[in-house]
Amino acid sequence: MKQVLYIEMDNCIGCRSCLAACTQCGGHEQRNRNYVLDVNPLVNRQTIPLMCFHCVNPACARSCPAQAIQIHESGAVLSALVEKCIGCQNCTIACPYGIPKFDEEQNLMYKCDLCIDRTKDGIPPMCASVCPTNTLQWITEEELSRKKEQHQLDNGKWMASMPFMEGETNVKMNLPGILQGKVKLF
Known part of the structure; x- marks a missing residue:
């Protein structure tokens, strides 16, 4: 049963638990491979997690001559x-x-690898395993379909990936509260 990393962007409270967990994943050499961004720090406390979206046809891999x-x-x-x-x-x-x-000391690129040592065996990536608000979830494709149905919006928009930039991605997300103009309750 295939599972995907699903991100509910408007749940993020900026606790950065995902960042701490990322450094503990096997093979990461204590290096953080994810980020938490302040959306508009002068206006509110809205934050969003940012990590590799694991594009189906990744520009990073296409551009690598080696x-x-x-x-x-x-x-x-x-x-x-x-x-x-x-x-x-x-x-x-x-x-x-x-x-x-890019790590200049090691002359090497590094990024989120979806905790492949865990996820290949169906174990959630470290970031999703510690997220206290379920911003990051490791779910089946069936659960993803249910979430799409649950978040039917008036204009029909539900972000399941980031098609406006790179095409289909393996990490899925939604922005229902942001798209509907809802205010966060916390």
């Missing part, structure tokens, strides 16, 4: 392979979301 960025059979786009990465940084420039980061 083919150092591999795509796992699950759809997870992995960090650059140490033995192949030539440090050109094409991937960091190509990503429309600004996700891959």
Whole structure:
């Protein structure tokens, strides 16, 4: 049964538990691979988690001349392979979301790999396993379909991926409260 990372953007309270958990994932060398952004810090406290969306046809992998960025059979786009990465940084420039980061000391790109050591076995990624507000959820595609039905909006818009920039993504999200103009209750 295929599972996906699902993000309810308007649930985020900015606690940054996902960031702390990310550094603890196996193979991350204590490096944070996710971000929490303040949407408009001068106006309110709205925050959103930002991580690799694991594009179906990722620009980072397409732009890599050394083919150092591999795509796992699950759809997870992995960090650059140490033995192949030539440090050109094409991937960091190509990503429309600004996700891959470059470590100058190691001459290597790194990014969220969807905790592939966990998710390949059906275990939620670290970020989703600790999120106290269910902003980040590891759900089945059946559960995703139910959520789409639950969030029927007047204008029919429900963000299931980020098609306006890179095309289909393996990480799904929605913005129902933001799209409907609802105010957060916390």
